Amino acid sequence: MIAELGHFALALAVAFAVVQAILPLWGAWRGEARLMQAAPALAIGQAIALIVSFGCLVAVSVNDDFSVSNIYENSNTLKPLLYKITGAWGSHEGSILFWCLVLSLCGGAVALFGNPLPSGLRARVIGILGVTACGFEAFCLTESNPFTRIWPPPANGQDMNPLLQDPGLAFHPPMLYAGYVGFAIPFAFAVAALLEGRIDAAWGRWVRPWTLGAWCCLTGGIALGSWWSYYVLGWGGFWFWDPVENASLLPWLTGTALLHSAIVVEKREALKTWTVLLAIGTFALSLSGTFLVRSGILNSVHSFANDPARGVFILGLLALIIGGALLIFAIRAPTLGSSGLFAPVSREGALVLNNILLCSIAAVVMTGTIYPLFTDLLTSEKISVGPPFFNATVLPLATPVFLAMSLGPTLSWKRAALAPAMMRLWWAALIALAVAGIASFGMNALPAFAMGAAAWMVAGAVAEIVERIRLFRVPVANSLQRLVALPLSTFGTTLGHAGLGVTIAGIAGMSMAASQIVLMHPGDSIPLAGYDFKLLDLHDAKGSNYNARVADIAISRKGVPVVTLSPERRAFTTQTMTTTEAKIHTNLLADLYVVLGDERDGAAVMRLHWNPLAPWIWLGALIMALGGACSLVDRRLRIAAPTRASVRVGTLRA
Amino acid sequence: MNRRLLLGIPLVAAGAAGVAFYAMLHGMETGTFDPRGTNSMLIDKPLPDFTLAGFTSADVRAAGHPVVINFFASWCVPCVDEAPTLMALAQAGVSLWGIAYKDKPAATDAFLARHGNPFTRLARDEPGTVAIDWGVTGVPESYLIDANGIVRWRFTGPLPLAATKILAEKLHA
Numbered sequence: 001m002i003a004e005l006g007h008f009a010l011a012l013a014v015a016f017a018v019v020q021a022i023l024p025l026w027g028a029w030r031g032e033a034r035l036m037q038a039a040p041a042l043a044i045g046q047a048i049a050l051i052v053s054f055g056c057l058v059a060v061s062v063n064d065d066f067s068v069s070n071i072y073e074n075s076n077t078l079k080p081l082l083y084k085i086t087g088a089w090g091s092h093e094g095s096i097l098f099w100c101l102v103l104s105l106c107g108g109a110v111a112l113f114g115n116p117l118p119s120g121l122r123a124r125v126i127g128i129l130g131v132t133a134c135g136f137e138a139f140c141l142t143e144s145n146p147f148t149r150i151w152p153p154p155a156n157g158q159d160m161n162p163l164l165q166d167p168g169l170a171f172h173p174p175m176l177y178a179g180y181v182g183f184a185i186p187f188a189f190a191v192a193a194l195l196e197g198r199i200d201a202a203w204g205r206w207v208r209p210w211t212l213g214a215w216c217c218l219t220g221g222i223a224l225g226s227w228w229s230y231y232v233l234g235w236g237g238f239w240f241w242d243p244v245e246n247a248s249l250l251p252w253l254t255g256t257a258l259l260h261s262a263i264v265v266e267k268r269e270a271l272k273t274w275t276v277l278l279a280i281g282t283f284a285l286s287l288s289g290t291f292l293v294r295s296g297i298l299n300s301v302h303s304f305a306n307d308p309a310r311g312v313f314i315l316g317l318l319a320l321i322i323g324g325a326l327l328i329f330a331i332r333a334p335t336l337g338s339s340g341l342f343a344p345v346s347r348e349g350a351l352v353l354n355n356i357l358l359c360s361i362a363a364v365v366m367t368g369t370i371y372p373l374f375t376d377l378l379t380s381e382k383i384s385v386g387p388p389f390f391n392a393t394v395l396p397l398a399t400p401v402f403l404a405m406s407l408g409p410t411l412s413w414k415r416a417a418l419a420p421a422m423m424r425l426w427w428a429a430l431i432a433l434a435v436a437g438i439a440s441f442g443m444n445a446l447p448a449f450a451m452g453a454a455a456w457m458v459a460g461a462v463a464e465i466v467e468r469i470r471l472f473r474v475p476v477a478n479s480l481q482r483l484v485a486l487p488l489s490t491f492g493t494t495l496g497h498a499g500l501g502v503t504i505a506g507i508a509g510m511s512m513a514a515s516q517i518v519l520m521h522p523g524d525s526i527p528l529a530g531y532d533f534k535l536l537d538l539h540d541a542k543g544s545n546y547n548a549r550v551a552d553i554a555i556s557r558k559g560v561p562v563v564t565l566s567p568e569r570r571a572f573t574t575q576t577m578t579t580t581e582a583k584i585h586t587n588l589l590a591d592l593y594v595v596l597g598d599e600r601d602g603a604a605v606m607r608l609h610w611n612p613l614a615p616w617i618w619l620g621a622l623i624m625a626l627g628g629a630c631s632l633v634d635r636r637l638r639i640a641a642p643t644r645a646s647v648r649v650g651t652l653r654a
Numbered sequence: 655m656n657r658r659l660l661l662g663i664p665l666v667a668a669g670a671a672g673v674a675f676y677a678m679l680h681g682m683e684t685g686t687f688d689p690r691g692t693n694s695m696l697i698d699k700p701l702p703d704f705t706l707a708g709f710t711s712a713d714v715r716a717a718g719h720p721v722v723i724n725f726f727a728s729w730c731v732p733c734v735d736e737a738p739t740l741m742a743l744a745q746a747g748v749s750l751w752g753i754a755y756k757d758k759p760a761a762t763d764a765f766l767a768r769h770g771n772p773f774t775r776l777a778r779d780e781p782g783t784v785a786i787d788w789g790v791t792g793v794p795e796s797y798l799i800d801a802n803g804i805v806r807w808r809f810t811g812p813l814p815l816a817a818t819k820i821l822a823e824k825l826h827a
Contacts, residue, residue, distance in 0.1 A: 277664060284668065297678055297689055311679045319672050326665040333661045373689060377678055382693060 003068050006056025007147040009049045010097070013104065014137045016046035020107070020130030024123035028195070036123035040111035043126050046133065047108030050101045057097060057146055058088045067153030070094060070146045076159035076574050078545035086170035087160050092294070093146035095173060099290070100137045102174075102181040107133060110185060110210075117206060124192035125185070131324075132184055135317040143313050159545065159574035168228040176221030176248060180286035182214025183255060186262075187283035190276040191325050194332040199276065204266030207279070209632055211262060215255050216628035222248050223621030230614070231582050231593075238510070238617055241390045243298040246369040247289030253362040254282040257355045264351050268413060270342065271352070273333050278355075280329060284322040285362075291318055297373065343415040350408030357401045364393045395446075402453040402504065405497050406460020410467060428463045432456035443512055450508035457501030461494040488634035495627025503620030509590075509613020521603045529610035531592065532556050536564070538604055546570040548581070551596040551604055555585070567596040586615050684816040685809045694797075694808040695789060701799050702787040708777030709751060715803035720825045721749045723797045724773070724813075725785060727757045728765035730793045736812035737769035743813070744772035748821055751775045755793050756782040798824055 020042040027035025057070075061084045066072040074091040075084060083090075089098040107129040114122045140146075163169075189207045193199045225248070230238045239245060258278040264271045292298040295311025342348040368385045375381050406428060410421045422429075436452025443451065468490065469482040514529045525534040536552040548568040555562045568581035585592045590612040597605030681687025696702070701723075703711045714721055724740065726733045744750050752773035754762040759778055766773075779785055788797070791810055798807035798821065807824055809817065 273661070281664070288671075291675075295675075295679060296682065297675065309683070311682075312676070315672065315675055315679060322668055323665065323672065326668050330658075330662040330665045334658050373678065374674060376689065377674060377681070377687060380693065 002056050002059050002063070003065065003147045003149065006053045006060065007145065009053035009056065010137065010141055010145075010147070013046050013049035013053060013100070014134065014141055016042055016049055017104075017130050017134035017137050020046060021127060021134045022130075023127075024130070025127035028120045028123040028127065031120075033119065036119050039123045039126040040114070043104070043107035043111040043129065046130075047104040050097075050104040050137075054088070054097055054101045057094060058085055060147075061085065061088050064157070065153075066155070066157050067149050067151070068146075069148045069150045072150060072154050072157045074160050075157040076545060077156055078574070079157075079159060079165070080544055082167070082170065083160060083165045087164075089173050089177075090160060090164050090170075091146070093140075093144045095177070096136070096140045096144050097146050098174065099177055099181060100133065100140050102177050103129065103133045103136060103184055106181060106185050110188075121189075121192055121196060121203075121206075124195055125188045128188040128191045129184060132188070132321055135320060139313055139317060143310055156574075159572070162546065162570065162572040162575055162577050162579045163232060166228065166232050168224055168232065172221060172224040172228055174221075175217050175224055179214050179216075179218025179221050179255075180248075180251065180290065182210065182217055183251060183279075183283040183286050185210040185214065186258060186279040187325065190279035191328055193276060194328050194336075197332060197335050199265065199272045199336055201266050201269055204262050204264075204269075204275070207275075208259070208262045208266060211255065211259050211279075212628050212632050215252075215259055216625045216632070218248070218252050218255060219621055219625045219628065222252060223618050223625075226621075227618050231584055232579075238507075238614070241368070241387045243369050244289075244293050246365050247285075247292055247298065250289065250362050250366055250369075251282050251285040253358050253365070254278055254285060257358040257362075258282050260351045260354050260358075264348050268342065268348055270348060271355075272336050274355070276333065276336070277329060278359075280322070280325045284318075284325075287318055287322065291315060298369070342413070345411065345418050346416045347408065347411045347413045349416075350404060350411055353404055354401065354408065357397055357404075361394055361397045361401075364397065365390065368393070399453070402457055402500075405457055405500070406463065409460075409464045409493055409497075424467055425460060425463055428456060428459035431459045439508075443508070447508040447511040450504055454501040454505035454508060457504065458498045461496075461498040461501065464497075465490065465494055489631040492627045492629075492631025492634065495630055496624050497627075499620045499623030499625075499627055501620070502616050502623055503618075506613045506616030506618075506620060509616065510611055513609060513611045513614070515607065515609040517597075517605065517607050519600070519603050520606045526606075526608060528608050530557060531562065531610065533594070533606070533608050535604070535606065538599065538602075541568070543570065545574060546572045549596065549599070551594075551606065553583075553594050553606070555592055563592070565592070565594050567594045569596050588615050588619075589613065591615060683814060684820050685814055686820065688810065694805070696797070696805040697808065699805055700803050701797070701805050702784075704784040704787060706753070706777035706779060706784060708753075709775045711803075713775070714751065714799055717749065717801070719749060719801050720806075721751050721799045722821065723751050723753060723799060725753050725755045725779075725788070725790050725793050725795045727755045727793045728761040729757065732812045733765075733794045734769060736794050737772075739813050739815055739817065740772035741770045742815065743817070743821065744774075746822075748825070749774050752777070753784065754778045754780075755785050755790065756780060 020039065023035050023042065024039035026032070027038070060068050061071050061075055062081065064071070064075065064077050064084075066075075070091055070093045074087055074094075079087070088094045107126055110122065110125055110129065114125070117125070186207050189203070189210070193203055225245070226238045229240070258275065261271050261275045261278055265275050291311070291314045294314060297311070368389050372383050372385055375383055406425060407421060410424055432452045432455045435455035436448050439448040439451035465483070465486070468486060469479040471479045516526065516528050518526050520526065520535040522535050522537055525532050527533075532555065534554045534556070536554055538549065538551050541548040541550050548570045550566050550568050552564060552566050554564045563585040565583040565585055567583040570579050570581055571577075572579070580595050580597070582593060582595045590610060591614045593609035593611055595607040597607060599605070678687050678689070682689070701711055701714060705711070714723070722743070726736070740750060750772050752775070754776065757778070757780065759780075762776075762778065766776075794812055796809045796813055797805055800806050
C-alpha cells in the first residue's frame, strides 16, 4: 500500500512537472501574468509530491517490505536502521528518485525565496526547472521505478553492499547530489536570461547565492567521498583520479569559476556571455557525470548495474536539456551586449585569470578521463590514463592559481597597480618563504613548494582582512570596529581561499607519509615514525549482520601510551563479502592508521600508516564550505539592490 | 572569427560528444565496444591448437564454415541467462561448438538437458587448460572462427540477442 502511494505521488509529480514546464514559459512568452503567477504553486506542488514519494520509499525500506524489488535487492532485516534509511538513496532506482527530489526542492526554493525576482524571470526559471524535472521524473517513473513489486515476495532481502554500510557514505551521495542538482538553478537562470535577452548586475546578484549553495554542497560531497575512500577502502589514499571522482571534480572546477565570474557580472556587468556559458556548462558536466557513471561507460568502484538501455534514455534526456540550452545559447548569446571595460591588471583581470586557469584544469581532467574511451571507440586501442598524467598536467596549471589567489582580492576594480598590491602582501610572502624553507628540510622540493604555496594562500587570505581593518595602522579599537562592520562575504572569501590552502598543505604533508606492511604475532612490537605499534590480541566479535575479526593494537610514543586501536576484518553473512575496517587515531596534525589483513599461523598481516597532516585535507574542504555558507548568509546577497525594479513585467499587458 | 560561429562551438562540441556516447552505448549493447575489457590477443590470428575428447582445433579448421566457440559451465549463472540466446542463434543456423569449462560431465549434461543444447559439437575442458591457451577471462565467453580457422571476434559475458545481427554480419564479411 505504501509503495503504491509512493508510486502514485511520483506520477503526480510528473504531472506537476509537465504543467510546470509549459504554463510559466508560455505565460512569460505571451506576457500572461496569471500563467506566470501559477509557477510557484506548481513548483511547490511538485516538491510536496516528491517529498511524499521519497518518504514512502524510506518507509517501505524501514518496514522491510521485500515485495518491493528495489528493497529486496538492497536491504535485509538484519541491516541496521540507519542504513535502511540511507539505503533509500543508495540503490540505482532510489538515487534517481532522490535526484528528482532534490531537483524539485530546488524549484520549490526558487518559488519560496524568489519573491524579489521579476515575475517574468521567476516564471522562466521555474519553467526551465520544470522541463528538466519532467525528463528525469519520467525516467524514474518508466525506466527505473523504485516501487516495482515482485511476486511472490521473498522472505528476506539480499542486503546492501557492505562497503556502503558506513556513515561517511550514507551522507556522501545526498551532499553530492545536492551539489550536482543545485547547479540546475544557475543553469535555469542562464537559460531564462538568454530567453529574456537581458543580463544585468541584478541577474548576477540573484544567481550567486544559488551557485554558492550548490558549490558548498558539492565541496562537502566530494570531501566526504574522499574521506570515505581514505578510511573505508583501507588503502590510505584520499584521491585516485578515478573517473567518477573526476566526474565530480569537473563541475566543481567550472562551478568555482562560475562563482567568480558571476561576481564580475554583478559588480561590473562584464563577462556576461561567458558566465552564462559557464552556468550551462557546469550543469551539463553534472548531468554527464551522472550519465557516464550510470550507463557503465566509465569504469570504477562506483559501478551501478550496467544497463546500456537506461543509458540511451538518459543520453536522450541530456541531448534535450544540454543540447537545447546550448542551441538557445548559440542563437541568443550574440545579442547579449558586453560592457564594463577593464585593464588586464585589475580585480576583473584577476578573476578572468582564475576562470581561464580553472577551466584549463577542467579541460585537462576531462581529456584524461574520456580520452581512453574515445581512442577505444575510434581505433579500438585500449589505453589507460592514470594519476601520473593528472599530477603532471594539473600541477603546473594549479600553481598560478595558488599564486594569484592571494593577490586577486587586493587589486582594485577596473584598473590596478601590481606593485602596491604586492607590497601590501610582503609579510605573507615572507611567511610563505619561511614555511617553504623549513619544509624543505623534511620534504622533497615539490611538497615543500606546495607547503609554501599553502602558507601563502592562508596568509594572503588573512592579509585581505588585515588590510580592510587597517590593523596596526589605526588604533586597535578602531580596527575591531571595522572588523565587526565587515560584510560576512569578506570572511567568506577569506575562509574559502584559506581552506584551499589548508587542503593543499594536507596533500603536501601526505607526501611524507610512512607505512609498513608487517606480519605480527600477538606481543610483537613494530616502530614506525617515532611510534611503537604493539599487537596485543587477535579475537572474534559479532555485529548485527556480520562477524568480525579484531586486532587490538596499542600505540605508544617513547613509552607513553597514546591510544589502543582495534581494526577489524568483517565477514558479512548475507552478501558473503569481507571488508576491512581501518581504525584511525588523529591529533589533527597526523593520523595513525592501522588495517588488519589476512592471518596465518596465529600471526596477522598488519598495515601501519603514519599520515602527517592528512586530516587537513578534509578540514580545508570543511573550511571552504564554511566560507561559502558565510557568504550565503550575508544579507547583502539576499536582499536584491534593485528590489522590484522590474514590476513592469507583471503589469505588462495585464 | 565570426562571433555567431564562435558561440555555436559549444553546441557542436556537445553534439559530437553525444554522438560518440551514443555509439559507445550502442556498441556495449551489441558487443562491439567494451569499456572494461581488454582486447583478445587472438583476434586475426589462427585459433590455438588443442585436443579435447569432443573435438580438436583441427576439426574446427576442417569445418569449412565459420564456427562460434562458446566456453560455458553448468555452475555459471550468466550461462543460464545466455542459454535462450544460444538456442536462438542455433536455430538461425549459426554453427555453435561448446566447450564445457571446469565442469563435471554429468553436471554439463544435466545443464544442457535443462536449458536445451544449442551445440553442434561439445568438448569438455575439465582441467581448464585449453581455456588458458585461449586466454579465456571467464565464462561464458565466445569466439568467432572464420572458415579459414582465423579468430575474428571475441565476446566476454552472455551474448546479447543483438549479437545475432553482429554475428550474421561478421559471418558474411
